[in-house]
Amino acid sequence: MTRNIIVLDTTLRDGEQVPGAKLNMQQKVEIAQQLRRLNVDIIEAGFPASSAGDFRAVQEIVRTVGDSVSITALGRAVKSDIDAVYESIKLAQHPLIHIVLGTSNIHVEKKFNRSKDAVLQMGVDAVAYAKTLLPHVQYSTEDASRSEFEYLWKTIEAVVKAGATIINVPDTVGYAVPEEFGELIRKINDRLKNLDDRVILSVHCHNDLGLATANTLSAVKNGADKVECTINGLGERAGNTSLEEVVMGLKVRENVYNARTGIITQELLRTSRLVSHMTGLDVQVNKAITGENAFAHSSGIHQDGLLKDKAVYEIMSPEDVGAESMELILTARSGRHAFKNAVEKMSFDTSDSADFEMLFQKFLALADVKKEVYDHDVFYLVSGHRTTRQSESHLYTLESFQVISSDQTPTATVKLRKGEETIVGSSVGDGPIDALYSVIKSLVGLDVELKDYKINSLSRGKEAVGRVNIRIEYEGKTYSGRAMDTDIIKASATAFLNGINAIVLDLAKA
Numbered sequence: 001m002t003r004n005i006i007v008l009d010t011t012l013r014d015g016e017q018v019p020g021a022k023l024n025m026q027q028k029v030e031i032a033q034q035l036r037r038l039n040v041d042i043i044e045a046g047f048p049a050s051s052a053g054d055f056r057a058v059q060e061i062v063r064t065v066g067d068s069v070s071i072t073a074l075g076r077a078v079k080s081d082i083d084a085v086y087e088s089i090k091l092a093q094h095p096l097i098h099i100v101l102g103t104s105n106i107h108v109e110k111k112f113n114r115s116k117d118a119v120l121q122m123g124v125d126a127v128a129y130a131k132t133l134l135p136h137v138q139y140s141t142e143d144a145s146r147s148e149f150e151y152l153w154k155t156i157e158a159v160v161k162a163g164a165t166i167i168n169v170p171d172t173v174g175y176a177v178p179e180e181f182g183e184l185i186r187k188i189n190d191r192l193k194n195l196d197d198r199v200i201l202s203v204h205c206h207n208d209l210g211l212a213t214a215n216t217l218s219a220v221k222n223g224a225d226k227v228e229c230t231i232n233g234l235g236e237r238a239g240n241t242s243l244e245e246v247v248m249g250l251k252v253r254e255n256v257y258n259a260r261t262g263i264i265t266q267e268l269l270r271t272s273r274l275v276s277h278m279t280g281l282d283v284q285v286n287k288a289i290t291g292e293n294a295f296a297h298s299s300g301i302h303q304d305g306l307l308k309d310k311a312v313y314e315i316m317s318p319e320d321v322g323a324e325s326m327e328l329i330l331t332a333r334s335g336r337h338a339f340k341n342a343v344e345k346m347s348f349d350t351s352d353s354a355d356f357e358m359l360f361q362k363f364l365a366l367a368d369v370k371k372e373v374y375d376h377d378v379f380y381l382v383s384g385h386r387t388t389r390q391s392e393s394h395l396y397t398l399e400s401f402q403v404i405s406s407d408q409t410p411t412a413t414v415k416l417r418k419g420e421e422t423i424v425g426s427s428v429g430d431g432p433i434d435a436l437y438s439v440i441k442s443l444v445g446l447d448v449e450l451k452d453y454k455i456n457s458l459s460r461g462k463e464a465v466g467r468v469n470i471r472i473e474y475e476g477k478t479y480s481g482r483a484m485d486t487d488i489i490k491a492s493a494t495a496f497l498n499g500i501n502a503i504v505l506d507l508a509k510a
Helices: 025-038 052-065 079-089 105-112 116-131 149-162 178-195 212-221 243-252 265-279 300-308 335-345 353-370 375-388 432-444 488-509
Strands: 006-009 042-044 070-076 095-102 137-142 166-171 200-205 226-229 396-404 411-418 421-428 449-457 466-474 477-485
Touching: 006 200, 006 243, 025 042, 025 052, 025 265, 052 070, 052 079, 070 079, 079 095, 079 116, 095 105, 095 116, 095 166, 105 116, 116 137, 116 149, 137 149, 149 166, 149 178, 166 178, 166 212, 166 226, 178 200, 178 212, 200 212, 212 226, 212 243, 226 243, 243 265, 265 375, 335 353, 335 375, 353 375, 396 432, 396 488, 411 432, 421 432, 432 488, 449 488, 466 488, 477 488
Parallel strands: 006 042, 006 226, 042 070, 070 095, 095 137, 137 166, 166 200, 200 226
Antiparallel strands: 396 411, 411 421, 449 466, 466 477
């Protein structure tokens, strides 16, 4: 009998912990909406006790998608964290409180500096309190893969009796290997089924040894009914289990695992690209399932085999994950209908006619420059528009610029708008970008330091859309900014301003 595996996506919580991947509220909501289209079972929307901003973001995700997908958020085993989780998710149709507490010796002794019995009691008390708020409580035994088994089981048994409905077994530091992790899950599953067969057994693996997907699939093989993943494998250090790899592993090898998910796999590539764009973190070209080369074949032997039968060298079709074998090419003459069709095929909403018209005018401007507009161009045009269209009046926008490059005195002149105010200035620098950033810094009055500057081409041709990612530091904190344009100088200015605006938003909340 084929089992249905529950998929929890933690991109908006664990995935966002990647340095430089900080998302604003609008970006989190956009990703949550795509996760709903992907049909994940549970979205872990954040860590609401960590900041007021994260609390509000979780609430907004609940308001936006909480009527059709289960929402959870993470809290430590303390009353204030649990209260923050409850208050942020309580309006969801299927809310779930998630509590985490360590069980390994190193966590108990070094992190908590308490006895094992005292830490166990903390967990029991936390679950008992959470059960007074909501019926569904998940308990994560942090660092389970390095824990003494009998103490781990003693903890699980105690929190289940206190009311936990899901037990999550994390390989928190990516220490496990598939054989031993599978055996650990088998032993827990056997005991858990005898204790209370209504309790769901879950796993959460990290990728420090590159084994997160293998460990997760081994856990499913040995009885786990729920997996925790992130899009593109984002997460602390080397990342988390990649959702797309686990889902397609179960789909392609269903005969081995006797398990499947409810994920709409045709949305995988779109979801991957959206998360990559929003976080500014590129997917490696040879990444399984969603990498640019995942379905590319350069070997003559491979190409010959594929021409005879795709099954010779492909175990799944590009269409299975949302990639198209034939790309739609648009021009300025394509019209609104063709452009709308292209946008909707990427799962973006076009119901707001005024907003769509703004987007269409941006498309025409791009088409006039590029002549031919490809799927990649459309995706980044739409996602960039959605990210910026709700800019607040106290943020900076680029009105115009002029950059003169020379080997003597590169100069930049910039005009910015902030609300109703327009400010203009000029500066010189060591190069055109340095001059550009120097004048922007003087205009906004913030002494920021550029830490990283990176350019990527996002589409083909000499008029390719380029993306600029920057990281800047201000008063000890790091902020990221990104922008896209066929003019790489303009993209550089806009990316820098987006980083500046992140600082402005932070200062406004202080």
